Amino acid sequence: MNDNPQPEPLTLHAADGYPLGGFVWRHRTRSIDGEPRALAIVNAATSVRCRYYFRFAAWLHRHGWDVLVYDYRGIGESRPARLVQLDASWLDWGERDFEAVLHYAREAFPGQPVDVVAHSIGGLVTGLAPSAATIRRVFTVGAQYAHWRDYAPRTRLPMLLKWHVAMPLLTQLCGYFPAARLGWMEDTPRGVALSWSRSRARFEDTYVRAPIARSPEARAALVQRLAAFTAPILAVSITDDPFGTIAAIERLLSYFTHAPHTHLRIAPEQIGVKAIGHFAFFHSRFETQLWPLALHWLRAGAASPEYVAPRNRSTVLFKTNSAIVRGQRPTEEPS
Template identity: 60%
Template sequence: MQAGWLDWGRLDFEAVLQMAFSTFPHQPVQVVAHSIGGVLVGLAPSNHLIDRVFTMGAQFAHWRDYASHKRLGMLIKWHAVMPAFTAILGYFPGGMLGWMEDTPRGVVRDWTAREPRFEDAFRNGPHALTEEERAKLVEGFATFHGPMLALSVTDDEFGTASAIERLLAYFRNSPITHLRIAPETMGYPEIGHFAFFHSRFEASLWQIPLEWLKARSVRTDLAGFIVKTGAR
């Protein structure tokens, strides 16, 4: 249970990509990523082979980006309680607590880092990287050149506008469209950080990434919700 974000990206996600490339050698490989999944795209050595990417609420949980009205509670929950449980048990029992899935110790370590830049989470400690290695982490994001649609929702306490843009800035060679919508404009009282992939949204919200992945287009009625588009 020692795996961290770097392992998830450079080993696990990379292995999935390699399997997809070898199994379907003549087909474009497209990626749907949620939350930390957007970071894993930048960490995979083969990301330059990805055709296009859709992300939902993708960021790396820098605490200053949390929604201001929930920031204190989130700091207590995710940056105090979660590492405390992890220190005692050797992993975070998210399933037992009903928070999320069980999580490795290394992921909790990376999640609770306080630095505003992703690579600086690996500046100190037993898993520290050299300055050159941290620079290579950043360059890894720049090797992805495919188009990306980043969707965020206004009631996502993790995926605030600043959090989304903080991560997107790393993909400086990718044409990016950031689409930020309010749940009520889609006819829903709430969506939040975790609910997008629930089947109740199949006929509505799911059509946004489907259209993007099929035709690299965004519904015309959502054009007014585009925050930014173009290379970073």
């Protein structure tokens, strides 16, 4: 077996004709041990290039999955020549881009189960696609939609100033958010920057003002689409992630009313490290410590044996050292 499989470049088109770039790791056969081989799709965090997830994708491929990573419109392989001319919001990333990927999956991987690994906004994106009913299982990391009141208390003020003051101001000046030159993330379409900076306690209320406005009926339809999602979700959050607080993770999960879900919260000290944060889960240094959580969930639809999966879909799991406490919701994050 090739321990370093190389992905194939991929270009597909959304229903509106927009070209999306990505990469796919394929096996020669569509079955494994007599069963259809699963396809895993990675839905990235906001304005994080799909290449960031290459090592994780190749690792999943070595463990039996076909894997597809792609960039949302405006980002990385899917960036147009002039970003200032692109109108795209978080809703477009789900309703158009991820939907296009699901259509491609049905055509290119017929009969194969589809799993999703979603990072940050990728969790919301997953539920927005009209074809999301075709998904078998979902594994999320730090999945939320950046409502500022949910940020960790110790970092809330600087994050509020950065993402809800500076970002919309720079976006208004430039016509897009020039994040790359600031070293914050990839340059970002105007509508995505506004989706983030205007994010409300109810995510659909973000879309009440131009240029990203949706009608009341369209906003209600978004909520109904998330409620109709039924694939089981394992939502992992990290205690030192300033975005992925308990309140933030639970706020998004509350929309998936018909999807069995488990919230598993992990502290860096549990695995003998000082920090993990919002991004490091996908670093290769956690291949043996954290990545098996995703593997076991996608393979078996259950939490890893070291955790006890709750029967009640709304139960949150908190693991402290070797003890597991069910159903307790701390009122604030550790400092």
